[in-house]
Amino acid sequence: xxxTNRIILILLILGAAGCLNQSTNKEFNSxxxxxxxxxxxxxxxxxxxxxxxDQKKLASQNAAKDASPGxxxxxxxxxxxxxxxxxxxxxxxxxxxxxxxxxxxxxxxGSLMLEFGDPTVFAHGKTVYWxxxxxxxxxxxxxxxxxxxxxxxxxxATVKLESSELLLGDKSKxxxxxxxxxxHAQRVYYVISSEPLLKLLKAQGN
Numbered sequence: 497x498x499x500t501n502r503i504i505l506i507l508l509i510l511g512a513a514g515c516l517n518q519s520t521n522k523e524f525n526s527x528x529x530x531x532x533x534x535x536x537x538x539x540x541x542x543x544x545x546x547x548x549x550d551q552k553k554l555a556s557q558n559a560a561k562d563a564s565p566g567x568x569x570x571x572x573x574x575x576x577x578x579x580x581x582x583x584x585x586x587x588x589x590x591x592x593x594x595x596x597x598x599x600x601x602x603x604x605x606g607s608l609m610l611e612f613g614d615p616t617v618f619a620h621g622k623t624v625y626w627x628x629x630x631x632x633x634x635x636x637x638x639x640x641x642x643x644x645x646x647x648x649x650x651x652x653a654t655v656k657l658e659s660s661e662l663l664l665g666d667k668s669k670x671x672x673x674x675x676x677x678x679x680h681a682q683r684v685y686y687v688i689s690s691e692p693l694l695k696l697l698k699a700q701g702n
Contacts, residue, residue: 521582524696528585531653531690534628538589538611539575543653543688547577547584555579566697580697587694592685601659601684608686612655621662626655653693657686 531544541547547555555570555577563569567587569578578588593600605624609615616627616639627634629650642649657663661682 524580524693524700525583525585527690527693527696528580528583530630531693532585534630534632534653536612536628536653536655536688538688539572541572541575541577541586541589543586543589543690544693545586547579547586551577552584587697588687588689590685590687590689594683596682596684598661598682601657601661601663601682604684604686605657605663608655608657622659624657624663627651628653651691653688653690655686655688657684659684 528544532542534543536543541551551572554572555568558570558572560569560571560576563578566581567578568581569576571577574591576588576590576592577586578590579586591604608624608626612626613633614636615624616634616636617623617625619625627639627649629652634649634651639649659682661684
């Protein structure tokens with residue numbers, strides 16, 4: 497009898513764990529679907545959306561070792577992609593450059609503006625944000641109005657570009673190529689992500 501009760505208890509615990517996993521997976525997928533609906537597409541990867549079979553094949557061939565728990569990371573040329581292990585949904589897209597020439601920042605901001613349009617925020621000439629809520633990209637005007645209460649925006653995703661040097665410098669001052677390389681080397685990166693999605697993933701213990 498005691499053995500039977502123990503078996504029943506184990507089955508109940510396993511059943512509860514299964515229900516919990518289903519509930520958390522459902523919550524994660526529901527939020528990921530909202531992010532994917534924003535159609536933040538970069539180099540054929542869509543934030544929040546599942547990787548295609550070809551992309552998963554590429555991931556297995558170009559795996560990176562420093563992925564966080566519950567995720568895997570791979571590179572597609574200069575682009576790094578972080579995906580959730582169970583669902584293969586895209587969590588983060590980023591590129592990072594150390595000691596890049598000044599022109600790299602200009603190239604990146606130009607290409608990102610072609611993809612995502614005018615930025616929502618341009619801070620101190622070195623940081624640029626494109627901010628998204630459920631309705632799509634947040635305009636500069638809407639963002640400025642909500643500065644006192646940013647939680648009202650209910651931000652779902654962001655595209656962030658940051659440089660150690662001014663992204664829009666004074667191009668009228670021409671220097672030799674050697675000087676330019678020495679004096680304008682910069683650290684520059686961009687990251688495309690959904691903070692709410694990452695927070696939920698962390699809260700679920702992944």
